[in-house]
Amino acid sequence: MFIEMRTYTLRPGSLDRFWQIQAERGFEVVRPIMERLVCYFGIAGAESDRVVHLWRYDSHEDWMARLHGLYGKPELDAYFSKVRALMTRQDNAILAPAPLPALTPLLGNGKDWLPSDGPRLPRCGEATTVKMDTIDFLPGTLPAFWSELASALGRHGAEAGLIGTFVTAIGRQHRVFALRTDASAGAAWESALKTQEATIARHRSERLTVAPLAEMAPLFAA
Helix, strand or coil, X not given: CEEEEEEEEECCCCHHHHHHHHHHHCCHHHHHHHCCEEEEEEECHHHCCEEEEEEEECCHHHHHHHHHCCCCXXXXXXXXXHHHXXXXXXXXXXXXXXXXXXXXXXXXXXXXXXXXXXXXXXXXHHHCEEEEEEEEECCCCHHHHHHHHHHHHHHHCCCCCEEEEEEEXXXXXXXXXXXXXXXXXXXXXXXXXXXXXXXXXXXXEEEEEECCCHHHCCCECC
8 A cells, every 4th residue: 555645736826726627527437546535635825826635545556547547538538638727737756654553543554544434534614724744854864763753652642633644655755744633743743853853854834725525535524
């Protein structure tokens, strides 16, 4: 199992139209790939022209069949034409779950949530947001961070509000993503970051808004 993170940069002011095009297309025609969707998010604040979405796949073969299987469907030609016209850039990264079970409550280390399992998180109206921390560590220093974090978790306990923690497997190396519904990181996380501060090249926090369409946010209750 692995996670694909996709980021689309849209033309300014296009986000509402992006969601509208998804609804106009419908979801039955893309059912095979929607069976592996975790969630779509918009970016709150100044960079509201970006869309981030997470997908969980069984394998490379599963990814190829579900994603590339869409491209040969003539009934999707009009959709692709409309939605690609809104985009200026597409990026993706392949992520692995963090190696600590306490950091992977839904995906990884024996947990394997799927949309068919039903929502796991409440949606608090249209204002539901998620905090995403992106941390780039200096080469060779990530094992020390995991070790320090494991020790901190032993002292402080599990992280509240944590959706998942992932590390780049294909993409920029030594990059960690943490997503949580609680705006403030837990004591263990803060302790490990402080201890390993000298090994961090960059730390960025963003607020993500959960997609307004229930079909595009199966992790959250409609």
